[in-house]
Amino acid sequence: MWKKLQARWNVNSSWDVLVILLVFACTGFSVMYLKRFLFSMTGLDAAEGWLRWTVNILIILPLYQMILIGWGWVFGKYDFFLRFVNRMIAQLRKLVGIRG
Numbered sequence: 001m002w003k004k005l006q007a008r009w010n011v012n013s014s015w016d017v018l019v020i021l022l023v024f025a026c027t028g029f030s031v032m033y034l035k036r037f038l039f040s041m042t043g044l045d046a047a048e049g050w051l052r053w054t055v056n057i058l059i060i061l062p063l064y065q066m067i068l069i070g071w072g073w074v075f076g077k078y079d080f081f082l083r084f085v086n087r088m089i090a091q092l093r094k095l096v097g098i099r100g
Contacts, residue, residue, distance in 0.1 A: 002017055005021075011080070023068070023072050027068045031060065031064045034067075065085045069082055072084075
């Protein structure tokens, strides 16, 4: 599995794979706690499903990408995560049908 991730992400060592997985884990926990805080402060924790999904897509998703790049910078993988986020944005644009 490590070799597969190493090849997929085009990184040099198993250590790089471990650091990348650690960045994803830190980002997930950070966004989870930040989302919980933001939703409780704004009262969205009791909101209907469609409103929560809308806020998730419009606010939490871009926030996730910024935090991912931030944690990548902290762990020395800024360039990798910047490319990763750019690919994610390109795929979202393609999915929605936005050119550019």
